[in-house]
Amino acid sequence: MATTSAEGITVDCCRGCGKRFVPPAYVCCECGGEAFVPDRIPGEGTIYTHTVIRVAPEAFQNEVPYPMAVVELPLGLRMTARMHLEEGQEMRIGQEVRCVAKKDSGYWFALK
Numbered sequence: 067m068a069t070t071s072a073e074g075i076t077v078d079c080c081r082g083c084g085k086r087f088v089p090p091a092y093v094c095c096e097c098g099g100e101a102f103v104p105d106r107i108p109g110e111g112t113i114y115t116h117t118v119i120r121v122a123p124e125a126f127q128n129e130v131p132y133p134m135a136v137v138e139l140p141l142g143l144r145m146t147a148r149m150h151l152e153e154g155q156e157m158r159i160g161q162e163v164r165c166v167a168k169k170d171s172g173y174w175f176a177l178k
């Protein structure tokens with residue numbers, strides 16, 4: 067893969083206690099606060115678990131099968147993301163990944 071730096075990820079940061087959320091929360095589970103400010107975290111992490119989607123929501127039916135992973139991010143955050151795999155690449159739990167794009171449907175990651 068190219069050596070460009072990873073895309074950052076926008077998360078919600080609780081005004082009350084600073085806890086970060088992704089995807090956004092409406093109420094902070096730590097302090098009960100309801101005010102959030104956007105924050106950026108590095109778009110790098112490791113694969114927590116992964117799967118290949120073969121039965122997709124209607125909007126993505128023409129893209130199946132496609133790989134997805136739950137990515138473990140900094141600060142203990144986890145995010146479900148589409149994976150961009152090169153020919154022959156396979157996902158493994160614990161593998162390092164980085165965010166390569168943000169689209170309407172969410173973030174895309176690739177193997178590091």
Ligand SMILES: [Zn+2]
Nearest residue numbers: 080083094097
């Ligand atoms: Zn809070």
